[in-house]
Structures are given as C-alpha cells and as structure tokens.
Amino acid sequence: MTHELTSRKLLTVVCEASLERAIVADLARLGARGCTITDARGHGAHGERDGLWPPSANIRIEILCDLAVAEAIALNLKSRYYAQYSMVIFIADVQVLRPDKF
Amino acid sequence: MPFEPVILFFLLGLMAGVIRSDLKIPGVLYESLSIFLLLAIGLKGGIELAKYPLASLAGPAVVVLLAAMLIPLTAFAILYRLGRMSRADAASIAAHYGSVSVVTFAVAASYLTRLDETFEGYMVVFLVLLEFPALVLGVILARRGGDESRLGPMLHEVLSGKSIVLLVGGLLIGWIAGADGIKPLDRLFLDLFKGVLAFFLLEMGLVVASRLGDLRKAGGFLLIFAIAMPLAAAGLGLLTAHLIDLSIGGAVLLATLFASASYIAAPAAMRIAIPEANPALSIGAALGITFPFNLLVGIPLYHSMATRLIGDL
Numbered sequence: 001m002t003h004e005l006t007s008r009k010l011l012t013v014v015c016e017a018s019l020e021r022a023i024v025a026d027l028a029r030l031g032a033r034g035c036t037i038t039d040a041r042g043h044g045a046h047g048e049r050d051g052l053w054p055p056s057a058n059i060r061i062e063i064l065c066d067l068a069v070a071e072a073i074a075l076n077l078k079s080r081y082y083a084q085y086s087m088v089i090f091i092a093d094v095q096v097l098r099p100d101k102f
Numbered sequence: 103m104p105f106e107p108v109i110l111f112f113l114l115g116l117m118a119g120v121i122r123s124d125l126k127i128p129g130v131l132y133e134s135l136s137i138f139l140l141l142a143i144g145l146k147g148g149i150e151l152a153k154y155p156l157a158s159l160a161g162p163a164v165v166v167l168l169a170a171m172l173i174p175l176t177a178f179a180i181l182y183r184l185g186r187m188s189r190a191d192a193a194s195i196a197a198h199y200g201s202v203s204v205v206t207f208a209v210a211a212s213y214l215t216r217l218d219e220t221f222e223g224y225m226v227v228f229l230v231l232l233e234f235p236a237l238v239l240g241v242i243l244a245r246r247g248g249d250e251s252r253l254g255p256m257l258h259e260v261l262s263g264k265s266i267v268l269l270v271g272g273l274l275i276g277w278i279a280g281a282d283g284i285k286p287l288d289r290l291f292l293d294l295f296k297g298v299l300a301f302f303l304l305e306m307g308l309v310v311a312s313r314l315g316d317l318r319k320a321g322g323f324l325l326i327f328a329i330a331m332p333l334a335a336a337g338l339g340l341l342t343a344h345l346i347d348l349s350i351g352g353a354v355l356l357a358t359l360f361a362s363a364s365y366i367a368a369p370a371a372m373r374i375a376i377p378e379a380n381p382a383l384s385i386g387a388a389l390g391i392t393f394p395f396n397l398l399v400g401i402p403l404y405h406s407m408a409t410r411l412i413g414d415l
Contacts, residue, residue, distance in 0.1 A: 018373040022255070039129070051129045053309050055369045055385060084377035 006099035009070040010062060013077060014040055015087040016049075017057035023077065027061075030076055031069040033102060036062045046086035058086075064094065064102040106213040109397045111300040115307020116394075120314070127305040135302045136366065140265060142291040142298075143208060143226060144272020149281045150223020151273065159224055162346040166228050167235065169342040170360060173335050174200030174236040178243050180331075185323045187383075193244035194372045194379035195324075198388045199331055200236020201364035202229060204265065205306065206393065208299055210358040210401045214351045219405070221351030225359075230269045232359055233367055234260045241375045256375030265367040310394065316386030324383060328391035332361035336404045340411050350405075350412045357404040362396055363388035 013023065020037065027035055040060040041051045049058045063073065074089050081087050096102055118125045174196040181192035207229050214221055237260055241253050260266065276284060284291070317325065339360030343353035365388050372379060 016373070018370055021259075022374070047315070048312070050312060052127070052312060053129065053132050053305070054366075055373070055381060056309075056312070057129055085373075 004097060005095040006097075008064050008094055008096045008099065008102050009067055010064055010092045010094040011070045011073055011089065012092070013061040013063075013087065013089050014042070014058060015061070015081065016085050017054060017059045019081065019085060019087075020059055020061075023061060023081075026076060026080070027063060027073060030073045032063045032065055032073060034063070038062075044086070044088070049086065064096060066102070105398055105402055106209050106216065108209060108212060108296060108300050108303060112303040112307040112310075112394070112397060115304040115309075116311050117307070119308045119311020125308065127301075127308060132302075132305050135298055135305065137264065137268060138291075138298050139208060139295075139302060140204060140268035141272045142295050143204060143229070144269040144274075145276040145284060145287075145291050146272075146295075147223065147226025147229070147269075148273040148276020148278075149284055151227060151277050152280050154222075154224055159227060163227065163231055165346050166342060166356065167231055169338060169345075170200065170232050171235065171239060172338060173331075173360060174239045174243070176334075177327075177331055178240075180327065181324075185327065187324075188378075189246075190244050190376050190379040191383055193240045194376045194381075195327075195384045195387060196243060197237045197240025197372055197376075198365070198368040198384045199335070199363045199392070200232075200239060201234065201368045202232045202359045203362035203364055203388075203393060203396075204229065204269070204366065205299070205302060206358055206362040206396050206401075207355065208295075209303075209397055210355055210404075212296060212299065213401050213405070214354060217405075219351040219354070221349060221355050225352060225355045226269070226273060228356065228359060230266070230273065233265060233269070233364070234371075237364075237368060237371045237375075240372065244376045244379070253375065256371050259374050260367055260371045263367055263370065306389075306393070310389055313382075313386055313390050316382040317390050319380075319382050320386045320390075324387050325391060328387040329395055332363070332392050332396055332400055336361040336400065336407070340404070340408055343408070344412060348412075350408045353408040353412050354401070354405045357408060358396065358401055361392075361400055361404065363392045365389040365393065 038060050040058040049056055051057045070091050177199045178192050178196035181187045336357040339357035340353050343356040
C-alpha cells in the first residue's frame with residue numbers, strides 16, 4: 001500500500017468565523033483546490049472563543065495542497081490578518097491516495 | 103411589574119452565566135432563534151404595513167433617517183474628542199449605537215402590547231431602515247481621508263446579511279400575503295413569538311455574562327457613555343416622533359430604536375470593515391450595558407417620557 005501514498009501538506013487555519021467569506025476567496029486565488037471548514041471552539045491569546053454567538057465563534061479551515069501553495073497561503077493570510085484578527089496557522093505533513101486532487 | 107416579564111429570562115441567563123452554570127445554549131440554536139425572530143418581526147410588520155398607503159410613509163421615513171444619523175455623528179464626536187478614543191474605536195462604537203437592536207425593539211413592542219398601548223404597525227419599516235446607514239457612516243468616519251476600500255465588502259456583508267434579508271423578506275411576504283394569507287402560519291410566527299423571544303433572551307443573558315470581563319477593559323468613560331447615549335438618543339427619538347405625529351406607543355418604539363445599539367449586524371460588519379477597532383469595547387458597551395439598561399430601565403422610562411410629551415401636547 002505504501003507505494004500508493006504521496007506526500008502533501010495539510011494547512012490548518014483556526015480563525016474568527018467572520019473571516020470565512022474573505023478567506024475562502026483568498027484560498028481560491030492562491031491556488032487551493034478545495035477546503036474543509038468546521039465550527040471550532042477553544043481559548044488562547046484572545047481569551048475564550050466559546051461559539052455562544054457569532055462574535056465569539058471560531059472556524060477551522062483545512063486545506064490539502066503542495067508545499068508551494070501551502071506557503072503562499074500561510075504567508076498571505078499572515079500578512080493580511082495576523083495583526084488584527086485572532087488566527088493560528090500550522091502546516092503538517094500528510095499522505096494522500098490521490099495526489100492529482102490536491 | 104414595571105418591566106416586561108420576558109426580561110426575567112434574560113436575568114436568569116445572566117445569573118446562570120455569573121455563577122458559571124453549565125447551562126449552554128448551542129450556537130446553532132442562537133442562529134435558529136434569531137432567524138425566527140427576524141422573520142416573525144418582518145412578517146408582523148408586513149401585515150400591518152399593508153394597511154397603510156406606502157407613499158404616506160416616505161416623508162416620515164426621511165425625517166426619521168436624517169434624525170437618526172445625528173446619533174452616530176454625535177457618538178463619534180463624543181468618543182473621539184471627549185473620550186480620546188482611537189478613530190477606529192470611536193467610529194465602530196458610533197456605528198453600533200447608530201444602528202438598532204431588533205430584540206430591544208421586540209421587547210418594547212411586547213411591553214406596549216401588555217399595557218394595551220397601540221402603536222403604528224409600520225414601525226418595523228423604520229427598524230429596517232435604521233439598521234445599516236449608521237454602519238456605512240461608521241466606516242466613512244473611521245477612514246476619513248484614508249482607505250475606503252473595505253466599504254464595498256462591508257456593504258455586501260450587511261445588505262446580504264441575515265438581518266436585512268429576513269426582515270425585508272418577512273416584511274414583503276407579510277405585505278403581499280396580508281393578514282388572511284398569513285393566518286395558517288399564525289400559530290408558528292405569532293403565537294410562539296414570545297416563547298422564542300424568552301429563549302433568545304435567556305441566551306443573551308448568558309452571552310452578556312460571558313462578556314462582563316470586557317467591561318473592565320472599557321473604562322469609566324465608555325461605561326457612562328453606554329447609559330448617557332441611549333438616554334439622549336431616546337430624547338431625540340421622542341422629539342422626532344412628535345414631529346411626524348406618532349402615537350404614544352409609536353413614540354416609545356422610535357425612542358427605543360434610537361436608544362438601542364446593534365449587536366447582531368454591527369459587530370459582524372465592523373469586524374470586516376474596521377478590523378483595527380477593538381470589538382471588546384463596542385460589544386462590551388452595546389451588549390454589556392446599553393442592552394440590559396434599555397430592557398430594565400429604558401423602555402419603561404421612554405414610555406413615561408412619551409406619555410408626558412405626546413400626551414400633554
């Protein structure tokens with residue numbers, strides 16, 4: 001089975017739910033071919049993000065892509081949103097079965 | 103009871119939040135309840151609107167809009183000049199106070215109905231009209247002489263946002279279908295309205311409790327502003343109501359609209375349009391102080407002021 005797997009990057013963005021529309025537009029522009037968005041809760045530097053109502057709601061956006069696209073997205077989102085919004089971005093190595101999709 | 107009993111649900115939520123109860127209303131229920139309330143308020147307004155010739159509303163609507171714009175302008179001047187807040191924070195808070203709170207309006211309407219005080223059914227039209235112009239003004243004030251590129255996305259966010267879509271949509275459906283057409287839906291939208299409002303207020307109590315920490319960041323000036331501003335705005339609302347010949351009930355609703363601060367449409371719009379503004383300040387003031395103040399003290403006070411002003415003239 002191992003020979004069927006190909007390395008890709010999993011880029012994860014956890015941020016304020018209000019950014020969803022803007023980020024989805026950014027992703028398409030920066031070469032992402034798809035993404036998965038889920039509601040998220042938690043706490044960190046911006047205090048409790050409990051999702052009780054829209055201003056305190058977070059989302060988690062996951063994108064499977066190659067290294068170049070992952071870097072482009074991460075750097076772009078960092079420059080656009082880090083200063084004024086709560087946002088965390090991290091990139092992990094993953095294995096996928098259909099590399100042509102990502 | 104001096105205030106609307108449905109507010110007791112708000113106090114229950116507030117208390118549950120303060121004592122750190124495990125009571126939690128899921129975000130999806132908040133969304134569902136707000137969709138119901140917005141649609142039901144729109145529908146009720148639409149049914150009433152069908153009873154009035156539309157052209158007769160144009161004049162009063164212009165007067166109300168112009169008067170209401172004084173609120174964000176005054177609020178901005180006070181916060182920026184007197185309060186020495188940053189331009190972004192002053193503009194964002196001014197936009198919150200210039201826009202309106204649908205739930206405060208709904209509680210005021212329930213309060214009047216309980217007292218058998220009638221009001222003009224078309225007040226919902228003013229609610230819709232007052233929702234977004236202040237938000238646009240807020241963005242312009244924040245960016246004066248600077249970049250206004252975020253105005254477009256913000257306008258789209260507000261005009262396509264659920265508040266406007268459901269209020270205007272409900273208004274149109276009610277207006278087209280009329281009271282008879284909506285009758286089969288009465289049990290859902292009219293009979294259940296107060297129960298849903300109670301649920302929503304319980305949720306808002308919990309939310310307010312979770313934002314109490316923000317009030318510490320707000321500082322004394324903003325705390326005083328969050329009570330003085332609605333009082334002054336309510337006075338302006340009563341004078342405007344008198345100018346356009348509203349009944350006592352209508353004047354109370356207009357005063358409540360002027361006094362209320364948005365916490366559904368405005369926070370979302372300001373986060374997109376003025377990201378450098380600190381949402382803890384605007385939401386802390388609008389939701390943490392002005393909202394409960396209007397529910398507990400404001401509405402009965404505006405009623406007694408309206409009775410004196412309009413009743414005596």
